[in-house]
Amino acid sequence: MIVKVKSGSYFGIEPFLVEVEVDISKGLPVFNIVGLGDTTVIESKERIRIGLRNSGYEIFTGRITVNLTPASIKKMGTHFDLPIAVGLLCGQKLFNYKDEILKDYLFMGELSLNGDLKRTDGIVNGAILAKELGYKGIVIPYDNRKEGILIKGIDIVIVKNLKEVEEFLTTGRFKKFEEEKENLKLENKVEDELDFFQVKGQEKAKRALEICAGGGHNLLMVGTPGCGKTMLAKRIMSILPPLEEKEQIELTKLYSIAGKLSEKEPIITKRPFRSPHHTSSGVAIIGGGRNPTLGEITLANRGVLFLDEIVEFKKDILENLREPLEERKISITRAGYRVEFPCDFIMISACNPCKCGMYFEPGSLCTCSPSEVSKYMKKLSGPILDRIDLKIEMVRLTEEELLEDSPREHSKDIRERVIKAREIQKKRFKSEKLNSSMSRSDLEKYARLNDETKNIMKNAIKNLNLSARAFDRILKVARTIADLEESKNIEKSHLLEAISYRIVEK
Structure with missing residues (x-):
């Protein structure tokens, strides 16, 4: 008998429907999973077998074949544990289940050896897929509940173990987490600890960062070591507008696919600030790889990508930033696939003016020759510089500036101006587009x-x-x-x- 259970997967960030076909027949005890699954999918056989046994279910000793369709697309992730286990339970007719539930719901979840369901990646993508394709709902682990109930308009069936899955399959009833929905507020969080009030001097840099936040522009800060470039870059988060609900869902979807959500932080509620080290690989920053993975430029979507010591990054990585900076997206083409990732970020970059870093300082502190200074800065090509809207020079604060105690503007006051400027742009373009685009x-x-x-x-x-x-x-x-x-x-x-x-x- 063949049992078909619906599930979902994703390639890049695009979700697609997966039909899990389970066939149970007489023969030698074999458990095969076909359909181009990766190692985590193939290893699910042992998790499922032991999880069923420890949950009190009989284990069929005949021939079991599981097919994941479409078989031409590679499947990744542990979330296929639940649909395969459901197929085995229904295929062995261990209880009377409602056939329409298998037709109307998607199943996603990782199975532990004691039969409990554990959190898995890509749940938001699966819930969006179920809604777009017109299914009644999706069955997910309890630990994924907060990200799952972000998606309105479908049933989010939250289960803790296989016994609760059985109850839902036989009765069609499930507990709605209305109380949790009320308690779960998508708060618009902004950075409060890092405030521009704490920064002395550097008024031009503060103004440049305000313009960046107001219109989504890119910035390059060239200055002496210790003049405050990194400190200022981090504080741009305190003047950016809070995330809207649809932006939170978009970011939560990306971070769920990347496996960067946790029980402690199941939803992205504040804009990301990504600061990769200059020794990072091209795949880590741009994305791609053998299987399409998200890079730092996509994880910085709707937020800030900070490239400290930008001239120390590999030249090919910097040149690969041309398309994202211009198009707000990146298309990655490899021999076996082509994917497109969003990367609508503000790039804040910083570097020294020369190898010793003292070129802007008065006196004879700089030990670099003019040719060395020119060579150092030529690591940034013309096309990249063209795509950076604002460029400023910075020097260390003087004794007077360090010791002065005059009033300074708070981030909340700057943020109010930024929000007003963005509201003007929203009305002007009748969309979320900013002036930089x-x-x-x-x-x-x-x-x-x-x-x-x-x-x-x-x-x-x-x-x-x-x-x-x-x-x-x-x-x-x-x-x-x-x-x-x-x-x-x-x-x-x-x-x-x-x-x-x-x-x-x-």
Whole structure:
């Protein structure tokens, strides 16, 4: 007898339906799983066999064949334990189950040796798949309940062990976790510990970070070691707007696939801040590999990617950032697959101006020759620099700046301006698009220059040798500066400030 149980899987981040076919017949005691499963799927045989036995169920000693369809796509993960176990229980007719439940529900979950269900990856993806395909619901482990009930409009059947699975299959009844739904609030968390109030001086850097947050722009900070580049970069999280509910679901889905959720943090409620080390591999940062895995640029989606000592990263990794910085997504093509990952992040990068780091400091502290300084900074290619909207130079604070005790602005005040600027952009574009993603037609419509600002721009193009992309990015930054000041038009002061963030290139 063949029993069919529905489940789900994902390739890259795209979910697809998997039908688990279980055939039980007479013959030599063999348990085979076919359908292009990875090692975790093949190893599930022993988990399922012992889990059934320790739950008090008889184990069939004949020939068992499990087929995962479609057989042409590789299946990964431990979440196939539950649908295979359900197929075996129903195939042996150990109890009277409702056939319509197998047709209307997806099953996902990892099985422990005592028959309990453990948390597994990709549950949010599975729940979204069930909803999109019109199924009544999905059966998931208790430990995945908080991420599962993020998806509204379908039944989320939460079970702790195989006995509870049997009860649901025979009665169709399950406990709805309404109380938990009420207690589980998708709080919009922002970083409170790191505040701009704690930073003395570096007003230009603070202003640049405010513009970055307001319009989603990229920033490069070039400065002396110890001038506060890393400290400031971390504090951008305190001025970014809180995540909306759909952004939380999107991020939770990505982190669930990547296996980075836990019982302690089952839902992503604040924007990610990813800071990979410069020795990280290309796959770790960009994504891909033998099986398509998410890289740091995708895990930074809707948040910040901080590249400290950016010139120390491998050149091919930096060049691979061209597409993500421009398109807000990355397409990875290998011999056996092609996937597309989202990577809509703000890139904050930092580096020293030279090998010794003292090039900007007064006096003769720098020991590098002009050719060494030039060689050091040439590790950043022109195309990459073109895609960075703001560039600033930083030096160490003076004695007076370190000892001064004048009032400083709190992050919450800056965040209010950022949120207002983003609200202006939301109304302007009637979408979630930010100024950094404006098209050429958007610029012609919303970033028009008058005669005075056109002359300023003409001189900047000539003196700074700006490319067409750099010209567009100056207009985008100027538009954000105008939005932060709630100005309808780009004024002279807005454009001059935007140009000042490109002078470093010269």
